[in-house]
Structure formats: C-alpha cells, structure tokens
Amino acid sequence: MTSKSRSGRSILANFGSFSESETTSDPSPSSPARVDAPAQPPARVGAGVIGATQRSLAELREERDKLQALVDAAGGSELDPGSIDPSPFPDRLPDDSQVDFEALKKLIAEEGQKVPIQVRRHPKVSRRYQVVYGHRRWRAALDLGIKVKATVVALSDSELVVAQGIENAARQDLSWIERALFAWRMDQAGIKARDIRVALSIDDPELARLRAVCRAVPVDVIEAIGRAPKAGRPRWVAMAASIGEDPAALDRVRKTLSGDKVSILTSDDRFKLALAAVKAPSARSRSEIELRGPAGRVLGKATFAKGDIKLTVAEEHASGFGAFLEEELPGLVERFFAREGTE
Numbered sequence: 001m002t003s004k005s006r007s008g009r010s011i012l013a014n015f016g017s018f019s020e021s022e023t024t025s026d027p028s029p030s031s032p033a034r035v036d037a038p039a040q041p042p043a044r045v046g047a048g049v050i051g052a053t054q055r056s057l058a059e060l061r062e063e064r065d066k067l068q069a070l071v072d073a074a075g076g077s078e079l080d081p082g083s084i085d086p087s088p089f090p091d092r093l094p095d096d097s098q099v100d101f102e103a104l105k106k107l108i109a110e111e112g113q114k115v116p117i118q119v120r121r122h123p124k125v126s127r128r129y130q131v132v133y134g135h136r137r138w139r140a141a142l143d144l145g146i147k148v149k150a151t152v153v154a155l156s157d158s159e160l161v162v163a164q165g166i167e168n169a170a171r172q173d174l175s176w177i178e179r180a181l182f183a184w185r186m187d188q189a190g191i192k193a194r195d196i197r198v199a200l201s202i203d204d205p206e207l208a209r210l211r212a213v214c215r216a217v218p219v220d221v222i223e224a225i226g227r228a229p230k231a232g233r234p235r236w237v238a239m240a241a242s243i244g245e246d247p248a249a250l251d252r253v254r255k256t257l258s259g260d261k262v263s264i265l266t267s268d269d270r271f272k273l274a275l276a277a278v279k280a281p282s283a284r285s286r287s288e289i290e291l292r293g294p295a296g297r298v299l300g301k302a303t304f305a306k307g308d309i310k311l312t313v314a315e316e317h318a319s320g321f322g323a324f325l326e327e328e329l330p331g332l333v334e335r336f337f338a339r340e341g342t343e
Contacts (some may be wrong), residue, residue: 226267
C-alpha cells in the first residue's frame with residue numbers, strides 16, 4: 001500500500017513539470033522555520049510511465065487543436081446539398097406555414113450560414129450523406145443552390161436518433177404526435193426501446209402511449225392531419241381509443257380529411273375535424289323498439305338490423321296484427337316514397 005501511494009504522488013509531481021510556472025524550492029524569508037523529518041527523495045518514475053503521459057498529453061493537445069480548427073472553420077466541410085439525403089428517421093411533419101422557413105432562407109442568402117448542420121456518411125450509398133440534424137438549413141441551401149456547411153460524424157442508427165432527439169429538444173419542440181411518429185419509425189427500424197426513450201427523453205409508460213396511438217391511427221391519417229401542435233396527448237389518446245372501439249370511424253376520418261377545403265386549414269383545425277368525425281355517432285347496427293298498446297301493455301317488438309326488419313308479436317295478437325299490417329303496408333310504402341321524393 002505504501003509503495004502505491006508514493007508512486008501516485010510521484011506521477012502527480014511529474015505533471016507539474018508541464019506547468020508554465022513552477023514553485024521554487026527556496027523558502028520565503030517570512031516563512032517560519034519548520035522542523036520536519038528528513039525529506040525522503042522522491043521515488044523514481046519509470047521512463048515508460050513518463051513516455052505514456054507525454055504521449056497522452058500530446059494526443060489531448062492534438063485533439064484540442066483539431067476541435068479549435070473545426071470551430072474556426074465554422075463546421076469543417078462544405079458539401080453539395082444535392083449529395084445529402086434526409087434522416088432515415090423523419091421526426092417532423094410539414095409546417096402549417098412556410099413563413100419561418102422563407103425567413104431562414106432569406107437570412108442565409110444575405111448573411112451566410114452561421115451554424116453548420118450535422119451529417120453522417122450514408123451507410124449504403126457511397127459519396128452520399130444523411131442529415132443528423134439541420135434539415136431546414138439543408139433545405140434552404142438546396143433551394144438557394146449553395147454549398148451547405150456541415151460537420152461529418154460517424155454515427156450508428158442508434159447514435160443518430162439520440163443525437164437527433166437531443167438537438168430537437170434544444171430547439172423547436174416536436175408536437176406530441178410528431179414524437180409518437182418518430183418513436184413509431186424508430187420501432188419499425190429496429191431501434192431498441194432504451195435508445196428510443198433516450199432520444200425522446202421519456203419513460204416506459206409514455207413510450208407505451210406513443211406506440212398505442214400509432215397502432216390505432218394509421219400513418220397516412222396522421223400525415224393528413226399534420227403537426228397539430230395544440231392537440232396534446234389526451235386528445236390523441238382519446239381519438240385512438242374511439243377508433244379502437246369503432247373501426248368504421250377511420251372511414252369517416254379519411255372522408256372528412258379528403259374534402260377540398262380541408263387541406264388549406266391549419267393542422268390544428270384538421271385535427272378538430274378528424275376528432276369530431278371519430279366521435280360522431282355512427283348508425284346503430286341493431287336496435288329494437290317495444291310495441292305497446294294504449295294501456296302500456298307490451299304487444300311485441302320490432303328489430304331493425306342492417307338490411308333486415310323483423311316484427312315479433314304476442315301470440316294472442318299475432319293473427320289480428322298480421323292482417324292489419326298486410327292491409328296497411330301499401331299505404332306505408334306510398335308515404336315512404338312521397339317523403340323521399342322518389343318513385
């Protein structure tokens with residue numbers, strides 16, 4: 001134990017030799033005299049340890065210089081935006097308005113791109129890249145026909161989604177359904193649940209809710225609605241639950257969203273229409289009406305199902321009611337067509 005502690009102190013002492021200012025061994029005149037045990041000479045440090053330390057420091061300095069050069073160059077590489085593809089894990093739906101994007105494009109055109117985007121080399125296509133984050137700056141450069149400043153990093157799919165999620169958390173927040181769709185796409189690509197949780201900074205129960213909504217509400221319906229930033233988790237969960245209880249609700253939603261004037265609405269307004277369509281009472285597949293006499297006594301019942309009408313009458317009234325109905329049916333049919341305005 002004693003030899004290890006001495007060795008540790010000796011290594012720390014050697015780090016002092018890299019300092020620009022060293023303390024002298026001469027005691028200050030004002031310092032009181034101290035009576036200590038005779039100083040022990042420091043233990044020698046092997047040349048191998050010193051060499052390794054010097055190499056480590058040299059590597060740190062080299063890494064520092066590289067990072068500084070990267071910062072000074074405002075992001076390192078300038079790439080042709082045409083050689084870049086979007087992230088394989090889209091996390092944003094189209095904005096309701098292009099005003100903000102046009103403002104960004106104008107700023108870049110006038111003052112240049114200040115902040116580089118981050119890309120990785122395409123894992124399957126040589127000489128191409130994929131955006132990690134900075135899609136709007138990439139799109140602006142593409143529209144303007146100029147090079148885009150980019151930092152090229154080596155990331156796996158899992159590392160990419162985590163970096164993408166952290167960047168989004170620091171910038172414009174994703175809407176709840178965008179987070180759900182992001183999680184869904186990561187799921188489909190085989191990203192592990194723990195990496196999805198890290199990317200979105202969520203726990204297991206929230207991940208379960210995101211997944212449940214995307215299982216109930218198809219991607220094409222979500223994309224047709226859009227970002228819907230004001231429609232939070234409770235309303236999306238309510239929509240998913242209603243669709244789960246009434247499969248026909250999806251047809252009503254799709255029909256509602258396909259209207260000519262719906263596409264020009266904001267995504268929040270489209271969500272409201274979709275939610276109303278989901279909650280609209282659907283035609284009952286089966287209903288029954290009790291048939292009662294003037295005194296309230298039950299005579300029988302009429303059952304209405306899709307394409308089927310059935311009358312059940314108590315035995316003592318069956319013969320008389322049947323004859324009455326047979327006599328009245330032609331007049332009922334005439335009244336029906338007269339009300340419908342058809343022949």
